[in-house]
Structures are given as C-alpha cells and as structure tokens.
Amino acid sequence: MALVRSVVLVVLALCAHPAMADETHGLEPTGTWDMQPVGTAPTPPMGWNSWNAFHLDLTEAGLIASAQVLVDGGFAALGYRTVNIDDGWWLKRRQGDGRLQVRTNVFPDAALAGGETSLRPWTDRLHAMGLKAGIYTDVGRNACSQAWSSDPATLPQGTRDEREVGLAGHVEQDIALYFATWNFDYIKVDGCGIAHYGADRHHVANGTFRALAPLINDTDPGQDDIPATRARYAEVRDALWRVRPRGDFVLSLCNWGTANVRDWGRQVGTMWRTSGDIDPTWGRMLHNFDSVATREFYAGPGHWNDPDMLEVGNGAFDGAHLTEARAHMALWAIEAAPLIIGTDLAAAPPAIRAILANPEVIAVDQDPAGHQGVIAYADDEREIVVKTLSVRGTKAVLLFNRLDEPTTIILTAQHLKMADSTPIALRDLTMRRDMGTMTSMRRFALAPHEALLLRAVGTPRLTHGWYLAELPGRIAVAADGIVVPQPDPTIHRMIDSHTGDTTGFGPRPTYYGWGAPRTDATVFSETLTLAGQPLRDGIGVEANSRLQLRAEGAFAHFAARVGVDDSTRGRKAGVRFEVWGDGHLLAKSAEQHFGVPPADISADITGVKVVELVARQVGADDGPVLATWGEARVD
Numbered sequence: 001m002a003l004v005r006s007v008v009l010v011v012l013a014l015c016a017h018p019a020m021a022d023e024t025h026g027l028e029p030t031g032t033w034d035m036q037p038v039g040t041a042p043t044p045p046m047g048w049n050s051w052n053a054f055h056l057d058l059t060e061a062g063l064i065a066s067a068q069v070l071v072d073g074g075f076a077a078l079g080y081r082t083v084n085i086d087d088g089w090w091l092k093r094r095q096g097d098g099r100l101q102v103r104t105n106v107f108p109d110a111a112l113a114g115g116e117t118s119l120r121p122w123t124d125r126l127h128a129m130g131l132k133a134g135i136y137t138d139v140g141r142n143a144c145s146q147a148w149s150s151d152p153a154t155l156p157q158g159t160r161d162e163r164e165v166g167l168a169g170h171v172e173q174d175i176a177l178y179f180a181t182w183n184f185d186y187i188k189v190d191g192c193g194i195a196h197y198g199a200d201r202h203h204v205a206n207g208t209f210r211a212l213a214p215l216i217n218d219t220d221p222g223q224d225d226i227p228a229t230r231a232r233y234a235e236v237r238d239a240l241w242r243v244r245p246r247g248d249f250v251l252s253l254c255n256w257g258t259a260n261v262r263d264w265g266r267q268v269g270t271m272w273r274t275s276g277d278i279d280p281t282w283g284r285m286l287h288n289f290d291s292v293a294t295r296e297f298y299a300g301p302g303h304w305n306d307p308d309m310l311e312v313g314n315g316a317f318d319g320a321h322l323t324e325a326r327a328h329m330a331l332w333a334i335e336a337a338p339l340i341i342g343t344d345l346a347a348a349p350p351a352i353r354a355i356l357a358n359p360e361v362i363a364v365d366q367d368p369a370g371h372q373g374v375i376a377y378a379d380d381e382r383e384i385v386v387k388t389l390s391v392r393g394t395k396a397v398l399l400f401n402r403l404d405e406p407t408t409i410i411l412t413a414q415h416l417k418m419a420d421s422t423p424i425a426l427r428d429l430t431m432r433r434d435m436g437t438m439t440s441m442r443r444f445a446l447a448p449h450e451a452l453l454l455r456a457v458g459t460p461r462l463t464h465g466w467y468l469a470e471l472p473g474r475i476a477v478a479a480d481g482i483v484v485p486q487p488d489p490t491i492h493r494m495i496d497s498h499t500g501d502t503t504g505f506g507p508r509p510t511y512y513g514w515g516a517p518r519t520d521a522t523v524f525s526e527t528l529t530l531a532g533q534p535l536r537d538g539i540g541v542e543a544n545s546r547l548q549l550r551a552e553g554a555f556a557h558f559a560a561r562v563g564v565d566d567s568t569r570g571r572k573a574g575v576r577f578e579v580w581g582d583g584h585l586l587a588k589s590a591e592q593h594f595g596v597p598p599a600d601i602s603a604d605i606t607g608v609k610v611v612e613l614v615a616r617q618v619g620a621d622d623g624p625v626l627a628t629w630g631e632a633r634v635d
C-alpha cells in the first residue's frame with residue numbers, strides 16, 4: 001500500500017506541469033500533441049553569443065560593443081535580441097552557501113559592496129537597451145573550458161570544490177540565481193561535465209577535478225547513457241518551469257547531437273545542438289549543416305534543431321569570403337535554424353553586417369509556420385532544399401553548390417511541388433532582386449560555394465491541401481520504430497580539426513538518426529517504391545512508428561497509398577497502417593506485405609486536432625521493416 005501511495009505521489013509530482021511528465025514513445029495513439037513547447041520560441045531564437053567571437057577572452061566592453069551594434073545597427077529590430085554570455089564568466093562556487101561568483105575582472109559592474117558579485121547589473125543594462133540576456137552553464141560539475149583550456153587566467157579558480165561551477169548538485173539553486181535573482185531570459189547548458197571527466201582523464205587522475213563517470217562518449221555513441229543524459233537535462237527543464245511558470249525562458253541543450261537527443265530534445269529543451277562545434281571552415285560548416293538536413297520532422301514552432309552558432313564574419317566566412325558568408329546564412333535560414341551571431345559585430349565590415357541583417361533571408365528563417373527545409377535533390381556536390389512558407393503557394397528554395405568549382409543546377413516545378421504549366425515567380429532573397437519566372441524548369445549557374453536562396457510563388461501541385469511532406473513543422477515523430485539507434489552515415493566528414501592529420505581512422509559517424517522518418521525518401525535515403533512503382537511524394541518510416549499531425553481542425557480529409565517499401569530490410573513481416581483522430585481509430589489498411597500493390601487509405605478528419613499515423617508491424621522480425629505513407633496528403 002505504501003508503495004502504491006508513493007508511486008501515485010511520484011506520478012502526481014511528475015504531472016505538475018505538462019512538460020514535466022517524461023513522455024513515453026509508445027505506438028498507441030494519445031490524441032495529444034507530442035510537442036508541447038519548452039519555454040517560448042515560436043520562431044527560431046535569434047541573438048548574439050560571445051563564443052565564436054571571443055572564446056574565453058571575454059570583456060564587458062567587448063560584449064557591450066556588440067550589444068550596442070545590435071541596437072544601433074538595426075539588428076535587434078530584425079529579431080536579434082538575446083545577448084548570450086558563453087563560457088568564461090564565472091570565477092568560483094562559494095563554499096558554504098554554494099553561490100556562484102562572477103569574474104569581476106571581466107564584469108566590473110558585477111562587483112557589489114561587501115565582496116558579493118551579481119550579474120543583475122549586467123542583465124538590467126541589457127534589458128534597458130531593449131535586449132534579452134543569456135547565460136551559460138554545464139549540466140555536469142565542470143565546464144568545457146576546464147576540460148580543454150589550460151589558461152588559468154580564464155578558468156574558474158580556487159579549490160577543487162570551488163571550481164565545480166556546473167549545475168550538478170546545484171540545479172535548483174543555480175537556476176533560481178540565474179532566472180530569479182539575476183533575471184536572465186535564456187540559458188545554454190553544455191555537456192562537457194558529463195562527457196570529459198572520467199577517472200582516466202589526466203585532469204581527473206591528477207586530482208584537479210572530481211571524477212564523473214561519462215554519460216556521453218563523444219567518439220562511440222553506442223556507449224552513451226541516453227536515459228541518464230536526458231534525465232540530467234530534464235532536471236534543468238523542470239527547475240526552469242518552477243522559476244518561470246509562464247514559460248518565459250529559452251533552454252538551449254548543448255550536448256552536440258549525442259545521446260540520441262534528436263529523439264528527445266523537443267521534450268526537454270527549446271532547441272538542441274545536432275552536432276559538434278562549428279568552426280570557421282567550409283568543411284565544418286557543411287558538417288553542421290548536414291547534421292540538421294534530414295531532421296525536418298523534429299523541428300517546428302517552439303522547438304528547433306540547432307546546427308550551432310553562426311560563423312558569418314569569421315575565418316572562411318569573413319569579409320574576404322562573402323560568397324561563403326552568404327551561403328552559410330542562407331543554409332541556416334532554409335533550415336529554420338536559430339540565428340545566433342558569433343562574430344565581433346563592432347569590428348565586422350559593412351558587407352558582413354548586411355548579410356546578417358538581410359531582412360528577406362531572416363524572414364525565411366523566421367517564417368511563422370516553422371517548417372524546416374526538406375531535401376528535394378542531393379548529390380555530393382549540389383543540393384536543392386525547399387521550405388514551405390506560411391503563405392500558400394509560396395516556398396523558399398535553396399540551390400547550393402558545395403564544391404569549389406562552378407556548377408549548374410536545374411530547378412523544376414516538381415521539386416517545389418508546384419504545377420508545371422503555370423508561371424512560378426522567383427526572387428533572389430540574398431541579392432534582393434526579382435529573377436522573372438520559370439514554368440516547368442530553369443537552369444542556374446552557380447559559382448563555387450554559392451548558395452542561391454530564392455522565393456518561389458506559384459500554383460501548388462495539389463489544387464487543394466498539402467502533401468504532408470510539405471508540412472514538417474506540423475508533424476511530430478512520437479515513435480520512430482528504431483529498435484537500436486544507429487549513427488547517421490550521410491553527414492559530411494570534414495578534416496578533423498583537432499588533429500588535422502591522418503594518423504587515426506578519420507571522423508566516424510557519431511550522431512544517431514539513421515532510420516528516422518524522411519520526406520520523399522525511405523528512412524535509408526532510398527527512393528520510395530511500392531510494388532515496383534517509384535513515388536516522388538510521401539513519408540518513409542520504419543514499422544512500429546507513430547507520426548502526429550497537428551491538424552487543429554484545419555483539414556477535412558486524409559489520404560495516402562500505403563505499403564511495405566520495396567527496399568525493406570525485413571521482408572517477412574506485415575504492416576497495418578492506421579489513421580487516428582484525437583485518439584479514435586478512423587481508418588486502417590489490410591495487412592500489407594513486401595511486393596504487394598499498395599493500399600489506398602483515407603479518412604474524414606473534419607474537426608480533428610491531432611491526427612496520428614501508425615504503421616504497426618505484424619509478425620516476423622527479420623530486420624527493419626520499411627513502411628511508406630505514399631503521397632500522404634491532407635485537404
């Protein structure tokens with residue numbers, strides 16, 4: 001009885017806030033939208049962060065100079081409002097009461113009477129400028145700088161315990177300090193403390209830091225402790241909801257795409273990194289871009305894939321590399337990525353400022369529908385990525401030349417899912433000029449590393465309604481059907497920036513996601529094919545998956561042609577396709593099998609708020625069973 005009562009109490013406690021219940025990934029429809037926001041970010045967060053610009057060389061003057069440009073240069077009016085301090089702001093954790101102390105040689109205004117320190121003067125100053133304030137911490141006991149930097153002048157000081165500046169063991173206290181006492185609006189929570197402090201590390205073995213058995217293994221994802229990593233971050237989320245019950249916060253998860261955060265990030269954070277750190281090189285930028293490019297069903301209003309902060313203005317994207325700088329900006333915009341400027345704005349040349357402040361490019365990123373771009377064409381050199389915008393008949397399209405040679409890209413109406421008999425008006429958003437029209441197709445010459453970001457206005461191919469593949473921001477992957485998470489092999493592998501040489505094996509795929517639902521492709525990037533017939537449109541899933549569509553009563557019909565895809569690995573099992581509306585079964589297919597002609601499935605979804613698409617495996621298990629929601633559409 002006592003056990004039953006304590007279980008009930010735990011359940012009640014977990015349900016205190018909707019986002020606090022740790023949701024399961026079952027196949028059974030819930031009728032409840034799976035993506036309740038964590039914090040508030042209806043469009044991708046925008047702002048500035050100190051890391052890519054200054055790393056640990058922080059000065060209050062340097063930070064304020066960039067903040068001032070945000071205001072005076074019109075950036076804040078365009079949405080770049082949050083000024084984020086990254087690693088390097090802290091001095092120590094005071095023993096006795098555990099309160100964090102600020103590095104006053106960086107923040108002179110933080111020094112209060114009696115030796116106390118506070119970042120409240122800093123946030124007050126930003127707020128008075130009309131800006132918001134972001135702070136940085138780590139989910140473990142120690143930070144990234146402590147694992148990687150050897151410059152004591154920039155690192156936390158004091159005894160081993162004083163140098164434990166991360167959240168572990170202090171979540172409630174630190175979150176209350178940052179959000180109640182200091183009044184921050186945004187927090188980035190890094191993960192080095194749960195990755196780089198194993199007992200075998202030099203800096204732990206020599207007694208500098210306490211050991212913490214790693215939950216994240218940054219070279220072998222198979223060793224990540226996924227539930228424990230998630231639980232650590234969920235504790236931070238729950239503390240934030242307690243301090244800010246109205247949800248006026250942004251929680252940025254920074255565990256670099258590890259621990260299968262792809263799958264749970266939306267339930268724990270406002271945004272989550274999809275890869276390791278960007279750096280200002282072309283290859284690394286491609287790597288980070290690729291880490292979001294096939295994750296379109298995981299982002300949407302309130303929750304965003306984060307390929308890391310911008311390097312526009314730095315290194316291979318500086319004022320001498322404007323083609324690359326424009327491409328980087330366009331790539332982030334088409335993916336609805338958070339736009340966090342990472343350059344010293346006070347020193348940035350006008351051309352760089354103009355790229356960052358291009359209102360037409362920003363409008364693509366910030367489109368209120370919140371759809372991430374989807375890949376319409378890709379080879380190793382060229383890509384076409386299409387993003388549905390909120391005005392019907394309007395799409396943004398990115399034509400991208402990854403190589404350092406010129407190339408040609410032919411864009412078709414088919415790529416845009418537009419009618420090929422009526423004109424499609426095009427505008428170059430980067431250069432801000434109209435480009436006339438195309439009908440069925442048009443050829444574009446692209447310079448090395450060039451990305452053309454176009455707006456296309458035409459007649460949708462579907463006279464009424466949408467292909468679901470056009471609405472990724474309205475879709476949630478409630479269950480992906482993946483039994484054993486696998487690293488994604490399709491992400492560009494750049495020259496290893498840590499060694500630069502070839503003594504090891506080279507970078508190996510490390511981010512889970514291979515096998516997750518895809519737009520117009522199977523989960524393994526193959527052509528959707530049912531009984532010998534290739535399909536241009538549809539969603540590829542693994543069996544035992546459940547997708548949700550946030551319909552909100554906007555549609556009357558759902559229809560699709562469904563079946564086991566010809567490229568399935570497991571050929572013996574059957575799949576039953578089910579359409580649910582607000583928790584009620586509306587339609588189901590007969591059991592489908594490999595090689596059998598597809599079945600038509602349709603349902604009346606009038607007034608339905610949440611449609612759920614379940615592909616349920618029946619019988620034998622001889623490998624992943626690939627199921628195809630061919631031409632899935634709503635009107």
Ligand code: GLA
Pocket residue numbers: 051086087143144145190254256276277
């Ligand atoms: C990690 C993060 C970076 C930055 C540094 C600071 O590497 O991924 O974005 O915050 O730590 O040390």
